[in-house]
Amino acid sequence: MKTSEIKKLSITQLKKELNNFKKEQFNLRFQKINSQVKNTSRHKIIRRSIAKIKTFLNLREDETK
Numbered sequence: 254m255k256t257s258e259i260k261k262l263s264i265t266q267l268k269k270e271l272n273n274f275k276k277e278q279f280n281l282r283f284q285k286i287n288s289q290v291k292n293t294s295r296h297k298i299i300r301r302s303i304a305k306i307k308t309f310l311n312l313r314e315d316e317t318k
Contacts, residue, residue, distance in 0.1 A: 254302045
């Protein structure tokens with residue numbers, strides 16, 4: 254997910270996207286164990302997207318306080 258897309262989302266949408274990425278990351282771990290991963294670079298993309306979303310969530314929550 255691009256940074257420009259993340260900036261446009263609200264706090265609730267960010268939390269929803271974060272949850273979706275964490276579920277996908279969880280599923281990728283099981284696929285890796287069972288040697289069923291088709292796109293190995295997807296794990297790296299998901300990790301970075303989770304980090305970006307967490308960063309913007311923290312910034313937005315600090316602004317509201």
